[in-house]
Amino acid sequence: xxxxxxxxxxxxxxxxxxxxxxxxxxxxxxxxxxxxxxxxxxxxxxxxxxxxxxxxxxxxxxxxxxxxxxxxxxxxxxxxxxxxxxxxxxxxxxxxxxxxxxxxxxxxxxxxxxxxxxxxxxxxxxxxxxx
Numbered sequence: 467x468x469x470x471x472x473x474x475x476x477x478x479x480x481x482x483x484x485x486x487x488x489x490x491x492x493x494x495x496x497x498x499x500x501x502x503x504x505x506x507x508x509x510x511x512x513x514x515x516x517x518x519x520x521x522x523x524x525x526x527x528x529x530x531x532x533x534x535x536x537x538x539x540x541x542x543x544x545x546x547x548x549x550x551x552x553x554x555x556x557x558x559x560x561x562x563x564x565x566x567x568x569x570x571x572x573x574x575x576x577x578x579x580x581x582x583x584x585x586x587x588x589x590x591x592x593x594x595x596x597x
């Protein structure tokens with residue numbers, strides 16, 4: 467395994483392995499003096515090193531629609547927040563919406579884990595790292 471530079475470890479967020487976050491967010495929309503609507507959102511925040519390395523090797527994920535959508539629709543929000551994509555957003559009207567949000571949270575987690583496994587394998591092979 468190639469030793470990572472401090473900059474690379476910082477971009478990986480996890481010191482010697484990738485760290486990312488899948489989030490289920492409850493968003494209260496406040497208009498004037500009342501809550502008018504509540505939305506459920508699922509976000510996936512991928513550490514910068516994993517995102518940038520996967521994007522450079524995008525062809526290896528050609529058949530993975532989830533990864534392709536992540537690469538196409540993520541916004542870079544700086545080193546501290548990484549590349550963030552919204553995987554789900556719907557007004558919270560009943561528990562069916564909550565169940566659907568949890569389903570998408572699971573997809574987000576699975577995608578992050580798949581990218582992390584690929585990244586750890588890529589690092590283990592001693593490939594030259596992006597800086």
